[in-house]
Amino acid sequence: MFSGIVEEAATVVKLEKEHDNLHITMKCSFTKELKIDQSISHNGVCLTVVKKVMDTYTVTAIKETLDKTNLSHLKPGDKVNLERSTKLDGRLDGHMVQGHVDQTAVCTEVKEAGGSWYYTFSYEPQQDDYMTVEKGSIAVNGVSLTVVNSQPKSFQVAIIPFTYEMTNFHQINKGTVVNLEFDILGKYIAKIVKQQMGR
Numbered sequence: 001m002f003s004g005i006v007e008e009a010a011t012v013v014k015l016e017k018e019h020d021n022l023h024i025t026m027k028c029s030f031t032k033e034l035k036i037d038q039s040i041s042h043n044g045v046c047l048t049v050v051k052k053v054m055d056t057y058t059v060t061a062i063k064e065t066l067d068k069t070n071l072s073h074l075k076p077g078d079k080v081n082l083e084r085s086t087k088l089d090g091r092l093d094g095h096m097v098q099g100h101v102d103q104t105a106v107c108t109e110v111k112e113a114g115g116s117w118y119y120t121f122s123y124e125p126q127q128d129d130y131m132t133v134e135k136g137s138i139a140v141n142g143v144s145l146t147v148v149n150s151q152p153k154s155f156q157v158a159i160i161p162f163t164y165e166m167t168n169f170h171q172i173n174k175g176t177v178v179n180l181e182f183d184i185l186g187k188y189i190a191k192i193v194k195q196q197m198g199r
């Protein structure tokens with residue numbers, strides 16, 4: 001379980017294909033603290049540490065993950081948002097994020113707004129309960145954000161300078177593919193309502 005509060009944007013140093021899998025090697029400031037078999041959110045995707053060498057570590061994404069996320073778009077030098085799992089004795093500063101990406105979206109506009117930025121993302125809902133609501137929560141590349149201008153197939157988020165610099169939002173431009181995880185509570189509520197209406 002994660003909170004959507006990104007700790008660091010790691011740098012991709014190596015990508016290695018093996019059959020349908022992709023081994024992703026990255027460098028971050030807390031590599032020495034990581035353990036083999038530890039789960040970490042990468043752009044909102046929960047992946048397991050499989051190897052550590054010096055100041056780098058490696059995770060493996062399988063075909064299912066590559067097909068449903070933006071990890072297949074990575075290139076050496078790209079930044080990846082990292083978050084280690086939430087401690088149960090800590091404050092939940094973001095919202096409940098599972099690290100299970102629902103689908104991808106495309107950035108259609110980046111608008112500067114006097115020191116902050118508005119990003120617009122469009123998506124084709126893969127399920128009926130994949131939706132946003134005004135002032136609701138959504139995870140974009142693993143970042144817990146508040147929805148503004150919620151539409152049936154698009155939404156906006158406002159990004160402050162700290163988030164812009166500390167995450168990979170500074171690399172997101174028009175046309176960039178991002179990972180979405182819709183609010184788990186909203187998905188449960190939508191499913192319950194749908195079941196009740198079908199009775």
